[in-house]
Amino acid sequence: MHAALVWFRRDLRHFDHAALHHALRHAQKVHCVFVFDRDILDALPSREDRRVGFIHHAVTELDAALDALARATGGRGAGLIVRHGRAVEEIPRLARALGVDQVCTNRDYEPAAITRDSRVAEALAADGIGFVDFKDQVIFERDEVLTQGNAPFSVFTPYRNAWLKKLDSFFVQAYPVEKHAGALAPKPEGERIPALDELGFGAGNLAELRMPLGVTGGRVLFEAFKGRIDRYKRTRDFPAVKGVSYLSTHLRFGTVSIRELVAYAWQHGGEGAETWLSELVWRDFYHMILWHHPRVVETTFKPEYARVQWDDAPELFAAWCEARTGYPLVDAAMRQINQTGYMHNRLRMIVASFLTKDLGVDWRLGERYFADHLIDFDLAANNGGWQWAASTGCDAQPYFRIFNPVTQSEKFDPEGRFIRRYVPELERVPNKFVHAPWTMGGIDQSAAGVRIGTDYPAAVVDHASARARTLARFGVVKGG
Known part of the structure; x- marks a missing residue:
């Protein structure tokens, strides 16, 4: 050639x-x-x-x-x-x-x-x-990992087991470039990269990125994560702790190599690396689902759940988008995405469950909001995650898995460190109230310097009532 x-x-x-x-x-x-x-x-x-x-x-x-x-x-x-x-x-x-x-x-x-x-x-x-x-x-694509009946998987755990069984050194070998680089052609005379403003975008948005950039940045983050990977399983769900890899944006735009990451996790071993490798398998899984079932972009993976009747509640959706639901961990997570373009993975599950199961709002609205705001937006993973949270997607768990936003907050941000970082109105609220501040009496509110309903919103819904409505909503579809 x-x-x-x-x-x-x-x-x-x-x-x-x-x-x-x-x-x-x-x-x-x-x-x-x-x-x-x-x-x-x-x-x-x-x-x-x-x-x-x-x-x-x-x-x-x-x-x-x-x-x-x-x-x-x-x-x-x-x-x-x-x-x-x-x-x-x-x-x-x-x-x-x-x-x-x-x-x-x-x-x-x-x-x-x-x-x-x-x-x-x-x-x-x-x-x-x-x-x-x-x-x-990806490591495996399209038809490379199939069931014993040569059909695409629809549930993650058996897919992961088959994926891991198939993995060997062949699939994680690198594609060397350096030794063949003599064939690279010079750029045509006068070629240059247009500036951001020439593309019609504000040059200031680069300064707002709170992460190391490019291949160099991806390498810095990966090397730093290697020192934490053994703790990954224990720390990954706590947003106030530096427990995750922070490589999602670099994976999205290919400034790191998925083969290098998988090879490292596979060879390193241990519960932390094995748990992280499982997260990388999720990525392949959702790309496989999107390729086999492109309809998920518009509708539910499980056809029967296309009949779920979501609420027309623009005011509740706006409260979710604008971080004024009155549930501190939900609001802190939404402020994180609005301010930085990033959201911790555990928080993505919590806010998605809250929007669909507590507020009764169609998952597609939340999916679109994430698509517009996440720096690491990936259609396959975003769609798969939202449908998982809404119980309309690839999930062996039934629809009555409904996160309690208060107990999730107590479990994964027990001291309210993440909450206070993004919701400074609650800085002086004692730990016993910071997850559900509407339970404070007037004296406690005065002592904390915050009025619920004025300085910080009252809860927009009651979780117990919302949970009952969600069970009824899905029960109609299931004939329950």
Whole structure:
């Protein structure tokens, strides 16, 4: 093959990269491109979207890393060709201009991305240019892990068991890039990366990202987590404790390698690493579900639960979004996502259960809110998590699993440290009241310097009553 074009998307790293590896091995000259896709960017609800800042930084770092790779192997330098337009138009146009034989990219499993890639492949084929994609963002994909009856799994635990049984060194081996980097082609003259404001986004959103960025940042976070991984099982559910890996955004945009993470957890062993590996298996599971059942984007995984009648309660949904439900841990979690674009995983389950099971609001509204606000938003995981919380998805547990927001708060933030970090109105409230401040009497409220209903909201619903309504709501569908 004379020349190839590698199209980077959610794989913004220069190492252990399937498409780049294969292109460098088989082509004499390899160009690299990233497209700030207007079909995606123009649909974002805010021009200050933090994800664009994260991507822009990663693209800039990737450009420099590719250049350094080429020079280290005696080349004249390389880098990314960056375009701002519609990918379905920009990729075929660039492939023609560069005279490549093939476009190589890593596979995506979202319905819109599958449609986009099909359109790009058709346009390329009309010009006699090939299109090939590779598995890169998961360990096992599509039909690689099936039941004994050759059907896709619908429950996680048996899927995980089959996944772990199938795992061996073959599936976690890296795709070396460095030794083939001499084939990287120089960028065309005059190519540069547009600034954030040229893309129509505020340059200030980069400063708001409270995490290390790019491949460098992913490496810093992973190395730090290695020192905590043995405690992961014991600490991961406590939002006030530094217990999780904080790698979700880097996994979403591919600034870390899923193969490297899985290989480390698998080889390290112990309850902490095994528990973390199980979380990485969830990621493969939800991508598998999305690929086999793209209908979940619009409707329930369990067809019978499409008949659940959710409440039309815009005022309750607004209270949830704006962190004024009167349940401190729920409000603290919502302030975390609103202020930082991140939410601890345990809190995601709590607030999702609260919205659907306490407020009776359709899970799709919460799913959309997370999609608009989470820096690490991933369609497969977000949809799977929300449907799990709403009891409409892939879950062996019945619908009457309903989180009690007060007992969850008492269990996972016992001293109210996380609550007080994001809800400073409750800073002086004693621990015995901080999880349910509406139970304080007037004297206690005065002593704590907070009036419930004025300085901090009263509870918008009674959990016991809400739980009864949820059981009735699902009982109608189940015929109970």
